[in-house]
Amino acid sequence: MQRLDLNQPELPDLQFVLMVVALCTSDLDSLNAPAAIRETVFTRCWALLHESPPPTQNEERVLNLMLGDEVMLEALVNVIRQTFEEHGFSELTWEQLPSEPTRESTPEVRELVERIQKLYPPPDDVEPPSHSSSPS
Numbered sequence: 001m002q003r004l005d006l007n008q009p010e011l012p013d014l015q016f017v018l019m020v021v022a023l024c025t026s027d028l029d030s031l032n033a034p035a036a037i038r039e040t041v042f043t044r045c046w047a048l049l050h051e052s053p054p055p056t057q058n059e060e061r062v063l064n065l066m067l068g069d070e071v072m073l074e075a076l077v078n079v080i081r082q083t084f085e086e087h088g089f090s091e092l093t094w095e096q097l098p099s100e101p102t103r104e105s106t107p108e109v110r111e112l113v114e115r116i117q118k119l120y121p122p123p124d125d126v127e128p129p130s131h132s133s134s135p136s
Helices: 013-025 035-049 070-086 107-119
Strands: 002-005 091-094
Touching: 002 013, 013 035, 013 070, 013 091, 035 070
Parallel strands: none
Antiparallel strands: 002 091
16 A cells, blocks of 8 residues: 655655645545545645636646746645645555556656656666657
8 A cells, every 4th residue: 555644755845746636636546535635635736826727637637837936836735735634634545556657758857757766766666667768
């Protein structure tokens, strides 16, 4: 079982926000947070970044954090923690092994992804994802 302590996640803030938003927009049945709370978390995070309502199509429900700054990132972390705390959650749990990416990384972020993978290698008991194309 996977666990994420919302108050002591042992992740940098950016990874924490990306992880929680990914969990909230996933279709994981095993995630301990009900769909309504997940929707609230995403909607509140979206509202910090946009003036328009959040998209309804799942594939469009992605937060673009590239234009944000440290203050925005801190606000997102606080909104996530506060929303889950309001509903009595201090930890997210789910049963899902890491899976293959559904899309190939864009060239712009491939270098960043590779650097993050070097900083945070997968545990020894998890097979790294195989890529159909090799970086040049």
